[in-house]
Amino acid sequence: xxxxxxxxxxxxxxxxxxxxxxxxxxxxxxxxxxxxxxxxxxxxxxxxxxxxxxxxxxxxxxxxxxxxxxxxxxxxxxxxxxxxxxxxxxxxxxxxxxxxxxxxxxxxxxxxxxxxxxxxxxxxxxxxxxxxxxxxxxxxxxxxxxxxxxxxxxxxxxxxxxxxxxxxx
Amino acid sequence: xxxxxxxxxxxxxxxxxxxxxxxxxxxxxxxxxxxxxxxxxxxxxxxxxxxxxxxxxxxxxxxxxxxxxxxxxxxxxxxxxxxxxxxxxxxxxxxxxxxxxxxxxxxxxxxxxxxxxxxxxxxxxxxxxxxxxxxxxxxxxxxxxxxxxxxxxxxxxxxxxxxxxxxxxxxxxxxxxxxxxxxxxxxxxxxxxxxxxxxxxxxxxxxxxxxxxxxxxxxxxxxxxxxxxxxxxxxxxxxxxxxxxxxxxxxxxxxxxxxxxxxxxxxxxxxxxxxxxxxxxxxxxxxxxxxxxxxxxxxxxxxxxxxxxxxxxxxxxxxxxxxxxxxxxxxxxxxxxxxxxxxxxxxxxxxxxxxxxxxxxxxxx
Numbered sequence: 001x002x003x004x005x006x007x008x009x010x011x012x013x014x015x016x017x018x019x020x021x022x023x024x025x026x027x028x029x030x031x032x033x034x035x036x037x038x039x040x041x042x043x044x045x046x047x048x049x050x051x052x053x054x055x056x057x058x059x060x061x062x063x064x065x066x067x068x069x070x071x072x073x074x075x076x077x078x079x080x081x082x083x084x085x086x087x088x089x090x091x092x093x094x095x096x097x098x099x100x101x102x103x104x105x106x107x108x109x110x111x112x113x114x115x116x117x118x119x120x121x122x123x124x125x126x127x128x129x130x131x132x133x134x135x136x137x138x139x140x141x142x143x144x145x146x147x148x149x150x151x152x153x154x155x156x157x158x159x160x161x162x163x164x165x166x167x168x169x
Numbered sequence: 170x171x172x173x174x175x176x177x178x179x180x181x182x183x184x185x186x187x188x189x190x191x192x193x194x195x196x197x198x199x200x201x202x203x204x205x206x207x208x209x210x211x212x213x214x215x216x217x218x219x220x221x222x223x224x225x226x227x228x229x230x231x232x233x234x235x236x237x238x239x240x241x242x243x244x245x246x247x248x249x250x251x252x253x254x255x256x257x258x259x260x261x262x263x264x265x266x267x268x269x270x271x272x273x274x275x276x277x278x279x280x281x282x283x284x285x286x287x288x289x290x291x292x293x294x295x296x297x298x299x300x301x302x303x304x305x306x307x308x309x310x311x312x313x314x315x316x317x318x319x320x321x322x323x324x325x326x327x328x329x330x331x332x333x334x335x336x337x338x339x340x341x342x343x344x345x346x347x348x349x350x351x352x353x354x355x356x357x358x359x360x361x362x363x364x365x366x367x368x369x370x371x372x373x374x375x376x377x378x379x380x381x382x383x384x385x386x387x388x389x390x391x392x393x394x395x396x397x398x399x400x401x402x403x404x405x406x407x408x409x410x411x412x413x414x415x416x417x418x419x420x421x422x423x424x425x426x427x428x429x430x431x432x433x434x435x436x437x438x439x440x441x442x443x444x445x446x447x448x449x450x451x452x453x454x455x456x457x458x459x460x461x462x463x464x465x466x467x468x469x470x471x472x473x474x475x476x477x478x479x480x481x482x483x484x485x486x487x488x489x490x491x492x493x494x495x496x497x498x499x500x501x502x503x504x505x506x507x508x509x510x511x512x513x514x515x516x517x518x519x520x521x522x523x524x525x526x527x528x529x530x531x532x533x534x
Contacts, residue, residue, distance in 0.1 A: 015193075020190065020193065020194065023190075023193050024186070024190070027186060027189060027190075028182075028186075031182045031185065031186075032178060032182070035175055035178060035181060035182065036173055036174070036175045036178075039175035039176070040173070040175075045175065045176045045177055045181065046375060046376045046394050047376060047396060048175060048181075049181040049184065049185060049394065050376060050394045050395060050396055052181075052185060053185040053188055053189065054415060054416065056185065056189045057188070057189060057192050057416075057431065058431070060189060060192045060193050061192075061431060061433075062433075063193075083415065086414075087396070134173060
């Protein structure tokens, strides 16, 4: 479901006023991208679900203070991607848990090879690739979202893409 | 990548919607003045604080505050514990027992350890061994297992059990090292025995916390997914704390959330514990360059330190709280009641061959 900026501002305004249906519209418009972004960074469906859910719970808690002039998506994606990076780093420190807690995807309808190679990148590199090519942020927007210098974003993108190109060719 | 779909998107979305909608429906919408009151008050407080600190009396207050928290007055070594009992610590430098008079004994190169219920023995793990020791470090028995972690000991003086994680599974073995059996898949989170009668253990698996009756062989409770990093029971065994840096939950025996606390976006929690004999939580919250230790119910600040405070361990009886502070290479002992008192001990990593984790403060002997 694609939403115009005006729709989104109206949803946020009415959700702040207590409308469940408008809040649901906001949730349904943003759940998919948030869950997919988390999944591509952590590659664990339960963890991705938890991360996306936590981001929306965070949205509920701060809804009343949310500045309606600003878009909702980038704010949500910042939380999702930062938490996903934290989770992936933590998992790297406890590989045994990974073996136990990672259920196999039930429906591998995507390019498994690409995902496998994406998995070989560090969480930080995965995150910028996901933000750029799944959520379609510009490098400038990614730099702002992750509070990184623009040059760092560009170099992570370059290095990530070089790795993928080399492995997939 | 735009066409990518993650596994089980629909089910995951509907499950999450139930949780998020419940949170939305129970929230209390705020009116405009309340919505803007916090920034206004915060601004006024910052301005007042800056003005106060810049004044001569203000500087003096800051100086005396700094002195009061003990940073400048920390003992150069850990000369003694401020309360009775013995402290068990583990880390890079092995497992140690610290006695109340400050004397220390290294038990060996063990990476995790736990007291037996009476404090007469210690269960510890090496790379491929679960070991039971006496407090002098003499080995009573060993059990070879692949990468064992997180032993937890429970029971009566005559009949005890040790839970531990090995090979990605929760195991339970009798206190004499016999009858070891694997219970089921488990994440690398320390299992915790429920205090009181029966043998009931809480452990983490598949991102959830599970409460399992070892004797009856059945699951008593399972929490929603939440990637727990630490589990803890209240002393009466009625409440289970499921700790995560971005939101802790406390469950009752029927699996209902009786308390939840979610740090705001720029903060996260480092640790939380039940105060002994109560249902009150004490929490370390890290925000920016500082950490606060505060009580969960009324938000009373017990201690504030720069950098990251890491761990909380109560003394037997609960009058003193050990706060570990790796940034300062110190331990800070905070007397929880009145009069408030703070005792610091410096050079901790030098005394234990690395900055250790405080496991537990046991048994008033």
